[in-house]
Amino acid sequence: MKPYLTSLRAIVLREALRFVHQRERFIAALVRPLVWLLVFAAGFRAALGISIIPPYETYITYETYIVPGLCGMILLFNGMQSSLSLVYDREMGSMKLLLTSPLPRWWLLFSKLAGSTVISILQVYAFLIIAAFFGVQAPPLGYVTVLPALIVAGLMLGALGLLLSSFVRQLENFAGVMNFVIFPMFFLSSALYPLWKMAESSELLYTISLLNPFTHAVELVRFALYLEWNIAALGWTLLATGVFTALALWGYDPARSGGARRGV
Amino acid sequence: MNKLTAALLCGASLTGPALADEIWVTNEKDDTVSVIDTDTLEVVRSYPTGERPRGIIFSKDYSRVYICASDSDAVQVMDPETGEILHDLPSGEDPEQFVLHPDDRHLYIANEDDAITTVVDTQTRKVVAQIDVGVEPEGMAVSPDGKIAITTSETTNMAHWIDTESHTLFANTLVDSRPRHAEFAKDGTELWVSSEIGGTITVFDVTTQQELHKITFDVKGVHPDRVQPVGFEFTEGDRLAFVALGPSNHVAVVNAQTYEVEDYILVGRRVWHMAFNADRSLLFTTNGVSGDVTVIDVAKREARKSIKVGRFPWGAAFRPTP
Numbered sequence: 001m002k003p004y005l006t007s008l009r010a011i012v013l014r015e016a017l018r019f020v021h022q023r024e025r026f027i028a029a030l031v032r033p034l035v036w037l038l039v040f041a042a043g044f045r046a047a048l049g050i051s052i053i054p055p056y057e058t059y060i061t062y063e064t065y066i067v068p069g070l071c072g073m074i075l076l077f078n079g080m081q082s083s084l085s086l087v088y089d090r091e092m093g094s095m096k097l098l099l100t101s102p103l104p105r106w107w108l109l110f111s112k113l114a115g116s117t118v119i120s121i122l123q124v125y126a127f128l129i130i131a132a133f134f135g136v137q138a139p140p141l142g143y144v145t146v147l148p149a150l151i152v153a154g155l156m157l158g159a160l161g162l163l164l165s166s167f168v169r170q171l172e173n174f175a176g177v178m179n180f181v182i183f184p185m186f187f188l189s190s191a192l193y194p195l196w197k198m199a200e201s202s203e204l205l206y207t208i209s210l211l212n213p214f215t216h217a218v219e220l221v222r223f224a225l226y227l228e229w230n231i232a233a234l235g236w237t238l239l240a241t242g243v244f245t246a247l248a249l250w251g252y253d254p255a256r257s258g259g260a261r262r263g264v
Numbered sequence: 265m266n267k268l269t270a271a272l273l274c275g276a277s278l279t280g281p282a283l284a285d286e287i288w289v290t291n292e293k294d295d296t297v298s299v300i301d302t303d304t305l306e307v308v309r310s311y312p313t314g315e316r317p318r319g320i321i322f323s324k325d326y327s328r329v330y331i332c333a334s335d336s337d338a339v340q341v342m343d344p345e346t347g348e349i350l351h352d353l354p355s356g357e358d359p360e361q362f363v364l365h366p367d368d369r370h371l372y373i374a375n376e377d378d379a380i381t382t383v384v385d386t387q388t389r390k391v392v393a394q395i396d397v398g399v400e401p402e403g404m405a406v407s408p409d410g411k412i413a414i415t416t417s418e419t420t421n422m423a424h425w426i427d428t429e430s431h432t433l434f435a436n437t438l439v440d441s442r443p444r445h446a447e448f449a450k451d452g453t454e455l456w457v458s459s460e461i462g463g464t465i466t467v468f469d470v471t472t473q474q475e476l477h478k479i480t481f482d483v484k485g486v487h488p489d490r491v492q493p494v495g496f497e498f499t500e501g502d503r504l505a506f507v508a509l510g511p512s513n514h515v516a517v518v519n520a521q522t523y524e525v526e527d528y529i530l531v532g533r534r535v536w537h538m539a540f541n542a543d544r545s546l547l548f549t550t551n552g553v554s555g556d557v558t559v560i561d562v563a564k565r566e567a568r569k570s571i572k573v574g575r576f577p578w579g580a581a582f583r584p585t586p
Contacts, residue, residue, distance in 0.1 A: 042485070057569040058558055059513070059530050 007103050008111040015115030018085065029077065029123050030130070033070035037131060041066055053194050055226040063136045068222035069191025070131075071124045071150065072214060075157045078123065080182055082116035083161030087168055099252075106249055109162055113245075116161070117154035124150055142225040149224035149234075153217035156237050159244035160213075166251025189215040190222075213240035286583045287539055287548045288344070289557055290317035290331060291574025297331065297342075298557075298573040300548065302541045305559055305569050311347030314340050319361040319404075320579040323386075324368040329581070330386075332359040332373070339373060339384065344583060354391050356382035361445075361579075363404040363413070365428065372413045372426075374401035381415045381424075383431060393431035397424045403457065405446040407470065416443035416457055423457050423466075425473060435473045439466045444494045445537075449502045449520060458493040460510060465493055467523065477523045479507075484528070486512045495537035499562060500544050506560070508535040508549055515549055515558075517565055527565045531558035539580035550577035 019026065041063045052058060089095035101108060128143065138146075164177055186192075188209045195215070199206040209215055216236035223230035284303035291298060291310075295317060298310045314333025317340075321330050328350070331340045338352040339359055355362075356375035359382075363372050370392065373382045381401055383393040398420025405414040406428070413426040416439070423446060425435035440462020447456050454476065455468040465479040481491045492510030498520060499506070505518040511534050517527040532551025535558070539548050546568075547560040556570045557577060 052570055058567040059532055059554075059570060061530055 003103060004107055007101060007108065008114065011098075011108065011111035012115035012118060015082070015112070015119055019119045025081070026123070029074060029081075030126055032077065033073050033127050034130060036066065036070055036073070037063060037136070038134065053196070055223045055228040055230075061136075063131075063134075065194070066192055067128070067131050067136050067138075068225055069189070069218050070127065071146075071221050071225075072153065072189070072191050072218040073186060074124050074127060075120045075150070075154045075217070076182060076186060076214060078116060078120035079154070079157030079159075079161035080164070080177060081161075082112070082119075082158060083165040083168070083177070084174055086112070086162070086165035087170070087174065090165075091170070105252055109248060109252060113155060113158045113162060116158045117151060120154045120158070121147070121150045138225045139227055142227055145227055146221060146224045149220045152234065152237050152241065153221055156213060156217055156241040156244065159241050159248055162248035163244050163251060166248055185212060185214040188212050189218055191215075191218045213237060216240070285542050285585055287541070287557070288320055288322075288329060288581045288583055289548075289550055289573050289577045290320045290579045292316055292318060292552070292576035292578040294574035294576070295333075296574050297329075297347075298577070300557060300571060300573070302546060302548075305571055307571060307573060309347070310574065311342065313342070313349070314338055314352075318578045319359070320581045321362065321364050321371075322581055322583055323364070326583050328386075329583070330362065330364070330371060332362055332579075334358050334360055334376075339371060341386070351389065353384050353386060353389055354382075355384060356380055356391070356394065360402055361404045363406050365406050365413075366408065366410040370428075372404050372406060372415075374404050374415055376400050376402060376418075379417070381413070381426065395424075395426055395431055395433065397426075397433070398422045398436075403444055403446040405448055405455070407448050408452040412448075412452075412470070414446045414448075414455060414457075416446050418442045418444070418460075421459070421462075423455070423468070437468060437473055437475070440464045440478075445496060447496060447498070449498055449505075456496065456505070458496055458507065460492040460494055463488060463491050463493065465496070465505075465507065465518070479518055479523050479525065481507070481509060481512075481516050481525055481528075483509065483512045483514050483516075486514070494535075497538050497540060497547070499540075504562075506538060506547055506562075508538055510534055510536065511553075513551075515547075515560065529560055529565060529567055531560070531567055532556045532570055536577075537579050539582045541582060542584055548580055550580050552576045552578065 044062050189212050216233040220233040284301045287300040289298045296310045298307045301308045314336030316335035317331050318334050319332035329342045329344045333340050337357050339355040341350045355373050358377040359373045360376045361374050371384045379399050381395045381397050385392050397415045398417025400418035401415045402418050403416035413428050415424045423437045427434050439457045440459035442461040443457050444460045445458045458465045467477040469476050491512045494508045494510050496505050496507040502520050505520050507516040513533050514528045516525050518525050531549050532554035534553040535549045535551050537550050549558045555575050556572050558570045559568045561568045
């Protein structure tokens with residue numbers, strides 16, 4: 001068991017070190033949702049406040065509405081960032097070193113996933129503290145109950161990042177990930193607007209948003225932050241985590257990758 | 265034996281189901297009143313009323329509730345236990361708002377269409393006096409000592425000061441456009457009048473009828489035209505005033521000592537009037553357009569819940585239950 005823990009510790013620590021050393025990355029990760037919260041939301045104040053949707057019990061400001069969505073945004077971008085770093089590792093050769101470890105590959109990938117999720121959650125909490133400072137507060141206990149939801153959502157989006165990194169071979173291709181994964185996932189979700197608003201303009205987009213696992217990750221975080229369960233969102237997020245992890249493991253399977261992925 | 269029975273009865277009443285206090289809300293378009301339980305924050309029952317119920321007020325012992333049924337041209341007297349309309353009072357045409365004199369007997373009613381304030385004796389059910397005031401009277405207030413009654417007229421833009429003994433006007437003071445609501449504060453030394461279109465609250469010194477201060481509002485992200493102060497209520501000791509700002513969908517929290525606005529709280533659409541619970545820890549605002557009542561936590565200054573009621577809720581009144 002010990003080697004497992006040693007490797008887990010080493011990989012998580014490496015993630016943490018990498019994060020600490022890239023102060024710009026931390027600042028960027030915080031600035032991005034804050035810009036949305038303080039600039040974008042200010043312009044869209046009127047977009048909401050006309051309907052009460054669970055888990056809220058009264059009218060809320062747009063800022064209050066998008067905070068869980070922006071927590072999701074941090075998790076999403078971090079998931080993708082760690083996927084980017086895996087592609088980088090592959091190019092630099094450090095991944096080769098990692099994957100030649102005698103430990104099973106799933107454990108190594110899980111350690112990597114755990115590391116990136118921990119970093120993401122720390123950033124989410126930093127963001128929530130700043131948001132509270134600007135007057136967007138959840139019930140005090142909500143900051144505790146949101147943790148399990150953040151773990152599940154973080155693992156799901158981290159697993160998606162792993163899956164992508166097993167298919168994207170070069171850093172240059174990462175722009176495609178941005179265009180075809182991050183943006184559609186973010187905008188076709190309940191992060192920025194409630195889905196009933198989406199349904200008013202297009203039934204198709206509404207259905208796509210409803211199937212988008214990111215929507216369910218955001219709703220899971222939203223309900224947990226307001227001390228409520230959302231079983232459906234939890235189920236969807238866990239299912240997506242399972243599927244993405246399985247596909248990532250398959251993607252990293254040496255037998256499958258063979259010659260084509262000798263670089264790994 | 266009698267003592268034993270009394271003790272048992274006492275015990276039984278202590279262990280019996282505790283009745284929570286209530287907030288009564290008139291629904292202008294539904295011709296009903298909705299009754300909200302202040303503990304569960306749910307509508308527990310509703311009763312039919314006359315047409316277009318607006319102002320609502322309880323008698324001192326809470327055994328009767330008076331409702332301005334504007335389009336029925338009557339003030340209805342309802343038994344709050346059963347919801348039965350006991351009788352109508354003569355009210356003049358189109359009664360909108362009214363106030364009960366501290367003697368618990370005389371109602372001062374603003375008759376919007378007739379430019380008249382009508383004084384009705386609730387015991388003899390007769391009109392005692394009709395006083396000519398400005399055009400479209402609406403806001404009504406009586407000083408705590410019962411000597412002064414105020415009517416505000418929406419079109420004349422005045423607060424009319426009525427001597428309640430002689431039923432004559434002894435002063436008229438200009439306020440900003442469309443005054444809607446008036447309240448005496450600080451043991452009757454100040455009079456506050458809200459002006460819907462003017463977007464202000466004017467504070468008067470009651471002794472001199474001179475303007476002391478004018479309170480203005482500025483809700484972030486809301487066009488000034490939509491900031492329209494209407495109903496307002498004071499917390500314990502008149503420390504704070506909560507002011508409904510109409511279509512801006514916000515309630516302002518005003519420090520009644522410094523006259524500074526300290527906070528704005530988001531509530532439902534077109535917030536109009538309000539009522540506190542017994543210890544003034546919760547405030548219930550009627551939101552006309554969204555058809556609900558928002559419950560504000562007074563200490564935290566935040567909206568806790570919005571409760572669906574009938575269409576276009578207008579007035580609100582508190583009723584303790586035994």
